[in-house]
Amino acid sequence: MANAVVSQSGGPTGVINASLVGVISEVGKQRGIDHLYGAIHAVSGIVKEDFIDLQKLSMEAISRLALSPSSALGSSRDKPDEEYCRKILNVFQKYDVEYFYYIGGNDSANTCYLINSMAEKIGFNFRAFHIPKTVDNDLLVTDHCPGFGTAAKFVACALIGDDLDNRALPGIKIDVLMGRHAGFLTGASVLGKVREDDGPHLVYLPERPIMIDKFLADVEGVYRKLGRCVVAVSEGICDTDQVTWIEKIAQTQERDSHNNVQLSGTGALADYLANQIKSKLKVKRVRADTFGYLQRSFAGLQSDVDRDEAAECGRKAVQFSMKHDNGSVAIRRTGNGERYSVDYFRTDLSSVAEKTKSMPDEFINSEGNGVTEAFVEYALPLTGGLPKTEYLGGYPRIARK
Amino acid sequence: MANAVVSQSGGPTGVINASLVGVISEVGKQRGIDHLYGAIHAVSGIVKEDFIDLQKLSMEAISRLALSPSSALGSSRDKPDEEYCRKILNVFQKYDVEYFYYIGGNDSANTCYLINSMAEKIGFNFRAFHIPKTVDNDLLVTDHCPGFGTAAKFVACALIGDDLDNRALPGIKIDVLMGRHAGFLTGASVLGKVREDDGPHLVYLPERPIMIDKFLADVEGVYRKLGRCVVAVSEGICDTDQVTWIEKIAQTQERDSHNNVQLSGTGALADYLANQIKSKLKVKRVRADTFGYLQRSFAGLQSDVDRDEAAECGRKAVQFSMKHDNGSVAIRRTGNGERYSVDYFRTDLSSVAEKTKSMPDEFINSEGNGVTEAFVEYALPLTGGLPKTEYLGGYPRIARK
Numbered sequence: 105m106a107n108a109v110v111s112q113s114g115g116p117t118g119v120i121n122a123s124l125v126g127v128i129s130e131v132g133k134q135r136g137i138d139h140l141y142g143a144i145h146a147v148s149g150i151v152k153e154d155f156i157d158l159q160k161l162s163m164e165a166i167s168r169l170a171l172s173p174s175s176a177l178g179s180s181r182d183k184p185d186e187e188y189c190r191k192i193l194n195v196f197q198k199y200d201v202e203y204f205y206y207i208g209g210n211d212s213a214n215t216c217y218l219i220n221s222m223a224e225k226i227g228f229n230f231r232a233f234h235i236p237k238t239v240d241n242d243l244l245v246t247d248h249c250p251g252f253g254t255a256a257k258f259v260a261c262a263l264i265g266d267d268l269d270n271r272a273l274p275g276i277k278i279d280v281l282m283g284r285h286a287g288f289l290t291g292a293s294v295l296g297k298v299r300e301d302d303g304p305h306l307v308y309l310p311e312r313p314i315m316i317d318k319f320l321a322d323v324e325g326v327y328r329k330l331g332r333c334v335v336a337v338s339e340g341i342c343d344t345d346q347v348t349w350i351e352k353i354a355q356t357q358e359r360d361s362h363n364n365v366q367l368s369g370t371g372a373l374a375d376y377l378a379n380q381i382k383s384k385l386k387v388k389r390v391r392a393d394t395f396g397y398l399q400r401s402f403a404g405l406q407s408d409v410d411r412d413e414a415a416e417c418g419r420k421a422v423q424f425s426m427k428h429d430n431g432s433v434a435i436r437r438t439g440n441g442e443r444y445s446v447d448y449f450r451t452d453l454s455s456v457a458e459k460t461k462s463m464p465d466e467f468i469n470s471e472g473n474g475v476t477e478a479f480v481e482y483a484l485p486l487t488g489g490l491p492k493t494e495y496l497g498g499y500p501r502i503a504r505k
Numbered sequence: 506m507a508n509a510v511v512s513q514s515g516g517p518t519g520v521i522n523a524s525l526v527g528v529i530s531e532v533g534k535q536r537g538i539d540h541l542y543g544a545i546h547a548v549s550g551i552v553k554e555d556f557i558d559l560q561k562l563s564m565e566a567i568s569r570l571a572l573s574p575s576s577a578l579g580s581s582r583d584k585p586d587e588e589y590c591r592k593i594l595n596v597f598q599k600y601d602v603e604y605f606y607y608i609g610g611n612d613s614a615n616t617c618y619l620i621n622s623m624a625e626k627i628g629f630n631f632r633a634f635h636i637p638k639t640v641d642n643d644l645l646v647t648d649h650c651p652g653f654g655t656a657a658k659f660v661a662c663a664l665i666g667d668d669l670d671n672r673a674l675p676g677i678k679i680d681v682l683m684g685r686h687a688g689f690l691t692g693a694s695v696l697g698k699v700r701e702d703d704g705p706h707l708v709y710l711p712e713r714p715i716m717i718d719k720f721l722a723d724v725e726g727v728y729r730k731l732g733r734c735v736v737a738v739s740e741g742i743c744d745t746d747q748v749t750w751i752e753k754i755a756q757t758q759e760r761d762s763h764n765n766v767q768l769s770g771t772g773a774l775a776d777y778l779a780n781q782i783k784s785k786l787k788v789k790r791v792r793a794d795t796f797g798y799l800q801r802s803f804a805g806l807q808s809d810v811d812r813d814e815a816a817e818c819g820r821k822a823v824q825f826s827m828k829h830d831n832g833s834v835a836i837r838r839t840g841n842g843e844r845y846s847v848d849y850f851r852t853d854l855s856s857v858a859e860k861t862k863s864m865p866d867e868f869i870n871s872e873g874n875g876v877t878e879a880f881v882e883y884a885l886p887l888t889g890g891l892p893k894t895e896y897l898g899g900y901p902r903i904a905r906k
Contacts, residue, residue, distance in 0.1 A: 112673075115674070116669070116670050116673050116674070118666075121895070141903060142897060144897070144898050144902075145898075153905050153906070154902060155902060155903045156897055156900045156901065156902060156903065157903050158897075161897075165895050168893050168894060168895040169895040169897075171892065171893075171894070172669065172894035172895045172896070173665075173666040173669055173670075173894070174666060174669035174670045174672070174673050174896075175669075175673040176669075176895055176896050176897045176898075177897050177898070178672065178673050178897075178898045179673040179674050180674075181674065198906055199906060261803055261804040261805045261806070262799050262803055262804075264574075264804035264805075265519075265574040265575060265798075265799070265802035265803040265804045266798055266799070266802055268517070268573065268574055268575030268576075268577075268802055268804075269517050269574075269575045269798055269801065269802035271575070271579065272513075272517050272575050272576040272579050272580040273516070273517070273579075273580050273581075273582065277798075296804065370772065370776055370779070370793070371771065371772010371773065371775055371776055371793075371795055372772065372776060374771075374772055375771055375772055375773060378771070391797075391798065392771070392772075393795065393796075393797035393798055393799065394772055394794065394795065394797075395794075395799070396792070396794035396795075397666075397667055397670055397678075397792065397794055398663050398666070398667070398794065398796070398799065400670065401666035401667055401669055401670035402662055402663055402666040403662040403663075403665035403666045403669075403697065403891070403892045403894055404662045404665075404806070404891070404892035405662070405805070405806065490804070490805070491572060491804045491805035492569050492572075493569060493572070493573035493574070493804060494522070494566050494569040494570040494573045494577055495573070495575075495577050496543060496545070496557055496559075496562075496570075496577045496578050496579075497545050497546075497577075497578070497579045499557045500557065501545075501555060501556060501557060502542060502556045502557065502558050504554050505554070505599055505600060
């Protein structure tokens with residue numbers, strides 16, 4: 105008999121635990137797998153042999169797990185090199201682990217690829233499968249990533265509320281949203297728009313470099329027309345010289361172990377933009393919020409569609425691993441709009457590993473300050489539906505006496 | 506026949522429109538009221554005679570309205586003086602408005618009081634009623650304020666998620682929450698805590714001045730013990746000299762028309778605290794988020810309890826106005842815990858006007874860095890219940906081989 109390990113890596117999402125539940129439930133149906141171990145804190149837990157027995161979870165715990173945000177097994181930012189991978193394989197051999205399910209982004213797909221290649225070389229019978237997750241929606245091959253729909257729902261609900269707030273007390277509002285290189289999540293800010301003058305009125309994405317003067321002119325244009333303006337800005341927007349605004353603002357930048365600049369967890373970009381508007385446009389009421397980690401870990405606000413797909417990706421990984429030596433689970437869209445539907449397929453680890461996807465051109469407007477109807481058609485079904493609201497300020501007035 | 510005006514003032518909440526729906530539905534039952542006008546943008550809409558006919562709303566619109574965050578009639582920060590109140594009364598006389606329902610905080614109660622006193626003086630038959638709302642929960646007399654429960658639910662759900670995120674990728678996390686003078690909403694950050702080591706581990710309130718050195722020592726203590734630390738900080742916390750930290754940080758502060766320093770809509774306090782921790786405690790992974798307006802206007806996340814009470818406050822205001830000349834609606838708690846229940850009573854406008862309530866001493870721990878079980882018993886029922894979650898990192902490990 106063989107054992108299996110499942111783990112979670114990188115930044116948490118709102119449905120990464122649903123994928124874990126999918127793995128647990130499907131492994132339970134497979135006769136070829138004896139034990140299912142959960143590695144605590146991803147690859148770092150594997151090398152430390154820090155495992156729990158996932159088959160001992162109660163049904164109650166599993167139900168709660170599927171609804172819990174963040175990575176219940178803990179996560180890690182470690183990016184294994186050859187030496188690290190060798191240690192992982194040693195542990196796997198010691199514990200008779202022949203199946204490895206790794207829920208994560210493109211770095212995790214790469215880790216699967218490295219370990220799998222090394223296992224092949226040494227003739228160890230081993231199968232590594234990657235289960236996609238990311239709030240950024242930036243993985244290749246798959247139509248979209250589990251985790252994105254829930255984060256998109258959070259951002260859309262936030263902007264619905266924030267736009268109504270801005271109607272009640274008009275001014276200029278800047279919201280800085282997650283998205284290092286891909287603008288999908290920032291684009292999701294528009295998904296709740298219903299009325300013609302609903303905000304956000306301007307959306308700035310990492311895919312479209314912009315100069316501060318153009319930004320200010322855009323904001324001024326909307327403000328002069330509507331008397332208010334709501335702006336969604338990706339944390340990763342850059343200037344026309346390709347340097348991110350946040351890099352320009354910050355003198356020193358903390359970099360994570362993958363050599364990425366830390367963009368989340370600071371209000372510097374939002375405050376900078378608000379101050380630019382206050383000083384250059386002479387508008388008094390300017391506010392700026394940075395949504396930060398709320399976008400990826402918020403309890404009680406999953407997209408049902410996203411959760412179900414995340415769970416199915418976990419199940420599919422186990423099913424695919426019964427027939428294939430390795431792979432990554434991908435989603436194919438088979439219907440859209442009210443008839444939204446998907447199916448799942450296996451793709452090569454190398455096709456997902458270490459690469460990222462950006463917003464395609466047809467999702468971004470020609471001005472580079474908004475998204476298109478094609479993007480809304482793509483992203484809206486993933487949220488599982490959004491709340492409908494009412495604003496009375498546009499209703500007809502009674503005749504004056 | 507007489508007419509009525511209803512309006513909404515100050516900062517929006519998640520259920521201020523439920524109170525409006527309560528007024529609309531109850532006015533529909535009263536034979537003494539002919540028309541119900543909604544004034545757009547509060548008192549500024551009254552003096553501009555900017556009214557809509559609320560009796561023309563469809564049932565569909567009313568249903569959506571009850572679930573919509575922010576002030577659907579628009580709001581205003583205007584604080585009427587005697588001259589302004591005279592203009593308001595002139596408009597009311599012109600439109601035969603003998604009933605005025607004003608949904609707002611203590612400033613709105615004061616406006617009701619001023620207009621009502623002036624009407625008495627000139628012998629105009631007029632009744633002004635205040636309907637309480639505030640996310641800060643800082644009004645006197647009432648047990649709690651409509652709007653607080655929903656904001657508390659948002660903050661609690663955010664901290665449940667954020668604490669799980671911090672477990673997955675350990676470090677120090679600072680969350681800056683709303684609360685200028687009252688710590689209720691910041692205190693609500695603890696309401697989702699279940700496990701013994703759940704965060705937030707430290708809570709700082711405007712009611713307890715604190716020095717930065719004590720703050721850093723507290724954070725270091727938790728971090729050394731747990732390897733992580735989640736901290737909830739009110740935007741209004743002040744130093745032992747009573748000056749707010751944010752005033753100390755900022756050189757220039759925008760003040761609103763009520764001469765309050767603008768504390769929301771800036772990430773300065775969060776970033777300052779994160780940088781203090783990084784430099785003084787030498788901890789690498791430190792993040793800080795400022796929740797900002799999300800706390801008061803987020804679509805699709807009401808507390809059912811809060812919404813129902815907000816609607817009932819609107820209905821009660823209309824009922825009380827049939828019997829009394831003026832007043833403010835207040836909530837009395839008649840049962841707690843699983844048997845939570847309330848009733849409603851009328852209180853004098855002057856008892857609510859212009860005053861604010863702080864967290865009572867029994868709600869704050871002796872160290873001044875957390876809340877008590879008494880606070881949890883007080884606040885938890887108002888959220889209408891919180892999501893249950895699962896974290897697996899505390900489960901027993903399998904025996905090492």
